[in-house]
Amino acid sequence: MRKARTNTGGEPFAELEGRSYFFDHGLMFGCTRCGACCTGEPGVVYLTRREAGRIARFLGIPADVLEARMLEPFKDGFTVREAEDGRCIFYENGCVIYPERPIQCATFPFWFQNLRSSRAWKEAGRRCPGIGRGRLFSKEEIIACVHASFPVYLKVAEFISTGGSR
Secondary structure: OOOOOOOOOOHHHHOOOOOOOOOOOOEEEOOOOOOOOOOOOOOOOEEEHHHHHHHHHHHOOOHHHHHHHHEEEEOOEEEEOEOOOOOEOOEOOOEOOHHHOOHHHHOOOOOHHHOOOHHHHHHHHHHOOOEOOOEEEOHHHHHHHHHHHHHHHHHHHHHHHOOOOO
16 A cells, blocks of 8 residues: 555544554554455445546546546545446456555555444455465554645545535
């Protein structure tokens, strides 16, 4: 997993570091690139304009082509289109944009909703074979992922609550 890039101010999350959590001693995760988080039931992948630009450069296509063919506008960014079977259109026998995947994908499974309790983490582990395997992520790394992905969590919640209204 690449280092999470933060995209919010640190103040709201500074207090999280000193608190006690079920993951105080870290959590193990190693992406198997199985696609369990990219396929199956529909979901929402939000990305910023900056992320879209990075992906377009990585794919070697103009940003406007990426936006027209693979993304849908949403507020100040985009959502990734899905194939008819519900999988992310960037998943084709593996993630074709893995080195430049959006922060939402790069921080999985260390998302706010998966870390609310050990029960939520165990539930995420039933869907993701990489949870409980791989390297040990420290509490600080986990909180950095939550910090980096929380603004996306809010965008996705807004998208869902508005029924996808753009």
